[in-house]
Amino acid sequence: MIRAELLLPRQVFTLDVKLALPERGVSALFGPSGCGKTTVLRALAGLERAQGVVSLGSEVWQCATRFVPTHRRPIGYVIQESALFPHLTVQANLDYGLKRVPAAERRIALSQVVELLGIGPLLGRRPATLSGGERQRVAIARALATSPRLLLLDEPLAALDARRKSEVLPYLDRLHEELAIPIVYVSHAIDEVARLADHIVLIEAGRVVAEGALPEMLARLDLSLPLGDAAGVVADAVVAERDAAWHLARLDVAGGAFSLWARDPGRALGQRVRVRVLARDVSLTRAPQTGTSIGNQLRGVVEAIADDEHPALALVRVRVGEGAAGAPVVARLTRRSAHLLELAPGLPVWAQVKTVALLE
16 A cells, blocks of 8 residues: 655645555545646655655655655656656666666566557657657656656656657556556546556645545546546456457456457457446437447436536436445436436436447
């Protein structure tokens, strides 16, 4: 577990947070610009001297009687700008990170890092000849070359345009899937968080508003998440069946709680994919429909109804799937439709999912 209790007065607000983050996977610190996300990350790294406690597993980095300086914390840290040494080649930049770690303490092979981030062809080049996305991949590789026990990423894609960002995201997916290093990822971009995170911490004005597993957090209607058209849910799924004639695949979602048909992602049967269902792509009916183009119709029960950002609209959370647990989906309806359907918590409904996005 990554634990932090941090207190730090600032000009605009006092940072006052308590965190208990998983020691595996990606934990996202999410919130508007200026809410304290980067300050939390810098305090985890020891770059900000906040009052309190910081620990990783059984190793205490900070408490009332102890403060481990940044250079002695087993972390990798990547910021918005790559901060590579311009006079060194990519290989020399990586070697600089590697030299920080005694050979006996190297847990990650440099060759593995190079392969994971796809930077083999870049090793002989200098940073000035690289694209923004390539520089960020090299910066992440240099951080990993130190064999960190914790990787801290401070909006690493914020300086990139959409094309360069789309180039880097698949490599971040690979780090998530193939390395056992916990990652704390700072972002105010919900698309990045939805694709990468397992755990999310919502921060506002220096305080933790809520935290938890990503699927349940995105489905909560009581949080002031500024999602707009991005409102919806994310879930992990498994490729369970393929319809080659129509280039479709059946995806078993949330441990088999329900299934969705989507475009074939080209993954082998049994492989994991992450799916995103936006609220704008979900409609509700009181009974299953025939003669419709919507093939994904899921039996569920209304759990909650909340106001949306516009007074004409409402968000409705529905628990769908088999078994007691199931999984949530969120639908965006007009308030008039919700009234005509007589929607209320506990009412059985059918959720019609028009589009399923594959986060890949």
